[in-house]
Amino acid sequence: MATTGTMQLRLISPSLAVFIGLLSVFSPGNCDEQVPLIAWTSEGVSSPSQSPPVAGHIVEQQQLSSYLEKALSDGPKNVVLFLQDKMSIEDFTMYGGAFGNKQDSVFPNLEGALRSSSSPLVLPAVSRPASNAVIGQLQEQLETSPLYLDPETLSQLRLNASSPALLVFRLPYGIGADLMSAKEILSGNDEVIGQVMSTMKSQSVPYTAIYTALRPSREAASVSVEAGVGGGRSLLQYRDRYRERERERERQRKMKERAGIYGPVEFKEGEETCILMWAKSLSVRILRSGRWEDHDLTPSTFGEGVSPKLHGSSCDKTKARLVLNYENVLGHRSFKLIFAMSQRHYRVSARRWFTLDALELEYDGTKATFNGSRHIYAPAEYSYRCESVTSFRWPQLVPRTSKDPANQWRVSFEDFQIQGFNVSGSDFSYASDCAGFFSPGIWMGLMTSLLMVLILTYGLHMIMQLRTMDRFDDPKGPAISVPQTE
Structure with a gap:
């Protein structure tokens, strides 16, 4: 597929990869605000060629929209979007086998897809606002809503070549004190790409694939150091400063983890966040053979680098549904925690309120439902917060019926906060x-x-x-005589 791009890139080409790395350094604008975008079509599908911009040009949102519109008008209508949290062109020059050693490449599936595609294109420099608007542009051009999936769910979906579909796969990115963690995560993301392409090939559905990110993964200082640009003492100074910044960030991250401070679960519909949920602690218990077995879901839901699976979530002006998908919870292979919320206008208070109508637990075909609308509610423009939300000990979550499977479960949230409507940015409202x-x-x-x-x-x-005496002894008058009787 022809995409918005400055030039074509074979990730196995050493000279071209190094040139694009240099191009990303010396291109105009702030290097921190640029991300690459790679696009290709499925094997055997041809795509029209497009005139790329001049070298060093940064692709903006309007230009990206025109390229995507032309590509989708003549190409496959099934679009697979791999949206990574962070990515820079240096990730490919460092780990993509760009220096001749293919065995060290962490992108074998991506490189294979580019070799088999008729006209793959890569954009080394796409502005960050343009990359963030990719989902919205694809949604507008395909006239369909994005469907957030994972590779396991994709195998259960039946696609039609004549019906457009926008399939979004979120990919993580993490970097620690050294770069080994980034390499391992990128390798895992490439395996996800290969699994998705294999599933699409088994269904014999032509598709257009796009691989990009929401923000860059590296700063300008690291770009010049890692790409090998220039030389002399200044580079050593930049390297030392970069390492000091990385160590400071890692120290702050560990301090936040020790203090239990981490970002909320965030679900986006398109480019806008519509549901936020946070808790200091989240755990579930089940009653088996007269004993309670518990499982802590906090590490797999919150924390630095943790991206819970949210497929099945949705939101609109009146309904919001947040679905947290887990695996192997208390012996259940598939486990879902579902927050069902709604908002409506109440005449008595003359304002809109939102309520947590139900908290559902789905596991192996069984559903347990807790009613939370009696206790968990807030004005529609606010978020709801509570120090403790449980299904026991002064419960706010109550099973709907006495025969509901929820009676065998206990759910506990500590320092719980949720907002399903009127979310502005990535922060909770009042x-x-x-x-x-x-x-x-x-x-x-x-x-x-x-x-x-x-x-x-x-x-x-x-x-x-208190009462005073009626008579008092007067020393100037006659003495009071008290007759005595024998």
């Missing part, structure tokens, strides 16, 4: 806390004040009951 007005401290103050008032009232009552 939180409507579940804590009642009369907190334990307020009750203690009221009871103490009441006790003091009672003591004061009793004292005043005792003083008011």
